[in-house]
Amino acid sequence: NAGVMQNPRHLVRRRGQEARLRCSPMKGHSHVYWYRQLPEEGLKFMVYLQKENIIDESGMPKERFSAEFPKEGPSILRIQQVVRGDSAAYFCASSVTGLEADTQYFGPGTRLTVL
Amino acid sequence: DAKTTQPNSMESNEEEPVHLPCNHSTISGTDYIHWYRQLPSQGPEYVIHGLTSNVNNRMASLAIAEDRKSSTLILHRATLRDAAVYYCILNQGGSEKLVFGKGTKLTVNP
Numbered sequence: 001n002a003g004v005m006q007n008p009r010h011l012v013r014r015r016g017q018e019a020r021l022r023c024s025p026m027k028g029h030s031h032v033y034w035y036r037q038l039p040e041e042g043l044k045f046m047v048y049l050q051k052e053n054i055i056d057e058s059g060m061p062k063e064r065f066s067a068e069f070p071k072e073g074p075s076i077l078r079i080q081q082v083v084r085g086d087s088a089a090y091f092c093a094s095s096v097t098g099l100e101a102d103t104q105y106f107g108p109g110t111r112l113t114v115l
Numbered sequence: 116d117a118k119t120t121q122p123n124s125m126e127s128n129e130e131e132p133v134h135l136p137c138n139h140s141t142i143s144g145t146d147y148i149h150w151y152r153q154l155p156s157q158g159p160e161y162v163i164h165g166l167t168s169n170v171n172n173r174m175a176s177l178a179i180a181e182d183r184k185s186s187t188l189i190l191h192r193a194t195l196r197d198a199a200v201y202y203c204i205l206n207q208g209g210s211e212k213l214v215f216g217k218g219t220k221l222t223v224n225p
Binding site: 004031033035042043044045048055056058059091093095103104105106107108109 | 153157158159160161164211212213214215216217218
């Protein structure tokens with residue numbers, strides 16, 4: 001059973017460009033979470049999605065950031081008009097259910113560098 | 116969000132047991148205690164979780180105090196691969212997101 005897959009692993013963008021980060025959850029998992037880790041800081045929750053629905057986006061910046069998890073295909077975290085402050089590692093996790101006792105399995109992350 | 120308190124760092128020697136403490140004095144009855152770890156340049160990895168009783172798995176043991184206000188993650192024989200930041204997290208009933216603190220950075224000496 002393949003783990004959570006994220007691509008690309010490394011992404012370089014210039015200020016003002018768009019960044020698209022992809023996450024394929026583990027087989028059988030329909031719950032996806034995105035977290036961000038700024039340099040030398042802890043992980044911060046961004047958004048929680050189920051297939052075709054955003055359940056909790058309380059950690060998402062209000063502007064430029066969006067996430068989706070379509071019926072078919074991977075979950076996408078999209079950052080428009082990137083700025084240097086968006087440089088961070090973005091981790092995706094998945095779980096079978098969304099219950100508090102459930103384990104979240106994390107991917108290897110996408111490291112975004114904004115020049 | 117319920118708060119946990121962990122030491123910033125700890126050191127251990129290879130093949131010795133390690134006890135990583137976590138205080139969570141404001142824990143509520145429905146909070147699960149989760150432990151994750153993050154190796155350098157990798158995503159977090161699940162270690163163990165529990166509610167009230169002590170738990171064991173192939174990676175570690177989790178000892179939960181009777182009043183649930185503290186817990187201890189036990190690595191029975193530390194290896195160099197166990198060097199990581201260990202996070203103690205309370206997952207509140209009805210809340211799916213994990214709230215990561217600063218964790219404990221474990222250094223394992225050969």
